[in-house]
C-alpha cells in the first residue's frame with residue numbers, strides 16, 4: 001500500500017488548524033487507496049479525467065465530495081454534472097456556459113472555480129485577470145455557482161516566484177469587483193499542491209489539492 005497515512009494525518013491536522021480544506025488528489029490511483037483515506041475520514045477527493053472519475057464515483061461511497069481539477073472538455077460536462085461537487089478548472093466562458101446548460105437540464109446548481117493563469121509556463125490553462133473583466137455575460141448564467149478561483153504556480157524551486165504568482169491570485173480574491181458579477185463574494189481560493197502548498201497557505205489559500213505526498217508518486221494511468 002503506497003498511501004502515506006502518517007503524512008496524511010500530519011497534513012490534515014495542520015490544514016484543519018489553519019482552516020484550509022484538503023482535496024486529496026487521487027488521479028491514476030486505485031480505488032483501494034482512496035478507501036484508505038476515506039476510512040480515515042477524508043471526504044474531498046480530486047480527479048483529472050472524466051472516465052476515471054466516473055468509474056471511481058460509481059464504486060465508492062456516495063458521501064464523497066468529488067472535485068474535478070483537470071482540464072474539462074465541454075462535451076464531457078454532462079457525464080459529471082449529476083454528482084460533481086466542485087469544478088476547479090473552469091478556464092473558458094464556453095465551458096462555463098456548458099456547465100450552466102447541463103446543470104439547468106437536471107435542475108441543479110454546479111459549484112465552479114474560475115482558473116486563473118498565474119504561471120509563466122505556456123502550458124497552463126486559465127483566464128488572465130484582464131480577461132475576467134470581460135466576462136460581462138456571466139450574469140446570465142443562473143445554474144453555475146462561482147465560488148472563487150483556482151490557480152497553479154510555475155513548476156519551480158524558486159519560492160519567491162511561486163509566492164509572487166500566488167499573490168496575484170490572492171489579490172483577485174480580495175477584489176471581488178474585478179469580476180463583472182454583481183454581488184460576487186468568492187469564498188474559495190484553490191491553490192497549492194504537494195510541492196508548494198505551504199507557500200500557498202501562507203499566501204492565503206483556503207483549499208489545497210495534494211496528490212503525491214499522500215498517495216506516492218504517480219507512474220502510469222490505470223485503465
Ligand SMILES: *Cc1c(COP(=O)(O)O)cnc(C)c1O
Pocket residue numbers: 025027048069070152192193194195209210211212213
Ligand atoms: C495532479 C494535480 C494536483 C496534485 O499534484 P501533486 O503534485 O501530486 O500534489 C493538483 N492540482 C492539479 C490541477 C493537478 O492536476
